[in-house]
Amino acid sequence: MLQLPPLSLYVHIPWCVKKCPYCDFNSHALKGGLPEQAYVDALLQDFDQELEAIQGRPLRSLFIGGGTPSLMSAEGFDRLLQGLQQRIVFADDIEITMEANPGTYEHDRFKRYRDVGINRLSLGVQSFQDEKLKALGRIHCAAEAREAIASLQAIGFDNFNIDLMHGLPGQTTEDALFDLKTAIDLKPTHLSWYQLTIEPNTIFYSKTPVLPEDDELWSIQEQGWELLEQGGFEQYEISAYSQPGRQARHNLNYWQFGDYIGIGAGAHGKLTDYDTGNIYRNWKTRMPAHYMNTEKSFEAGRRVLEADELPIEFMMNALRLNAGVPEQLFTEHTGMNLEVLAEQRNFAIKQGLLENSDRLQPTRQGRLFLNNLLEIFA
Known part of the structure; x- marks a missing residue:
């Protein structure tokens, strides 16, 4: 959930x-x-x-x-x-x-x-x-x-x-x-x-x-x-x-796919809407003079993360951590069933890039070749 x-x-x-x-x-x-x-x-x-x-x-x-x-x-x-x-x-x-x-x-x-x-x-x-x-x-x-x-x-x-x-x-x-x-x-x-x-x-x-x-x-x-x-x-x-x-x-x-507000010229944010289940990113106008013109919108853009984006968005952050994250955090912070990762996860484990445990955790080899590991979930 x-x-x-x-x-x-x-x-x-x-x-x-x-x-x-x-x-x-x-x-x-x-x-x-x-x-x-x-x-x-x-x-x-x-x-x-x-x-x-x-x-x-x-x-x-x-x-x-x-x-x-x-x-x-x-x-x-x-x-x-x-x-x-x-x-x-x-x-x-x-x-x-x-x-x-x-x-x-x-x-x-x-x-x-x-x-x-x-x-x-x-x-x-x-x-x-x-x-x-x-x-x-x-x-x-x-x-x-x-x-x-x-x-x-x-x-x-x-x-x-x-x-x-x-x-x-x-x-x-x-x-x-x-x-x-x-x-x-x-x-x-x-x-x-x-x-x-x-x-x-x-x-x-x-x-x-x-x-x-x-x-x-x-x-x-x-x-x-x-x-x-x-x-x-x-x-x-x-x-x-x-x-x-x-x-x-x-x-x-950030790395545990938490929520954050970004305020200020060029700041980025990521927020979860519990009512709709949507997770979106937004960003503010970059130029300070434009930003301080309060008659204009602070927000320069916003987009909802699609379901097929969420696995790589989550893993790009979580796998930066040496200890990774508990596997249930994926469901808690994306709303998606862990099964959507099963095929890629098993492949990454066989390649020696991901630990075979109840954590989403890179091996030492996975940390050294993080881009290769992330490509599996892209």
Whole structure:
């Protein structure tokens, strides 16, 4: 039977100091002052238009991403969070995460972020080597990243993520392991460690830098996994590692095919309509100026997921998790009988890509060749 899954909220702040050459997110270099009041007004009005579909459910997690959310003041976030709490119940243990750029870090401002209710930070460090940061177009240096982390720990942020890339231009295995060891030594509760990929519509796509060869990338990954394990980090998703019990609740909800509202320029959402059994995705208009024109619709598009799409939509998320998910979650979060997966599931088990158990869980081989595994369910 279909059950309403946990509910999360994603808030998109679309501005940054400058656009990084590898970034394909909906972010825009800030010209002039941040239109904070107008944007918060728009966010709350956008949320108002989602309320009917929420059906009185509490928020389990809230993630503020970008862009560079740490360009916005604590007062702006206070107004936003208070406005949201007037409209929806926050779970008692709600996780509220904000992405932050070390180049915008100020001790007093981040203390105020904590005071208004933000209880988890995700710091976009990417590297602890100045030449690599310069190649990535980042606005901070390695020293600023270290100082920001020490400061946020002193403030009392005891739950934070470090975003770290590998496979950078000119990077050797030694370079990558230096970055990873530095991050581990700084004692975050969570690490997002992922390979730089070249995406369309980025500067790197039109002017691709020289990246490490496949053998070097494999060496980085193998030795990196060992280093993370020694540092007490458990890999629970393709590029996510945490100390025990410190997985990112918000991202877990995505991967377990939970529901989430997306507000802000270019934000995406996925919601379940219990009355009709429909699951739909929607997305908001991308350009900030258009988004803040509240006489126009915030929503740029919406579509219902068809029955033949649901198996691959579910598996694309669930199989990112090392432990997968209990098999009954498929029925609970899609409303479909598990039998619709039977043929593909048996084939994946015979291929050694899926565990033969009461979980939908990739084997080690399945994790290494995830695209091959997913093709079976497509």
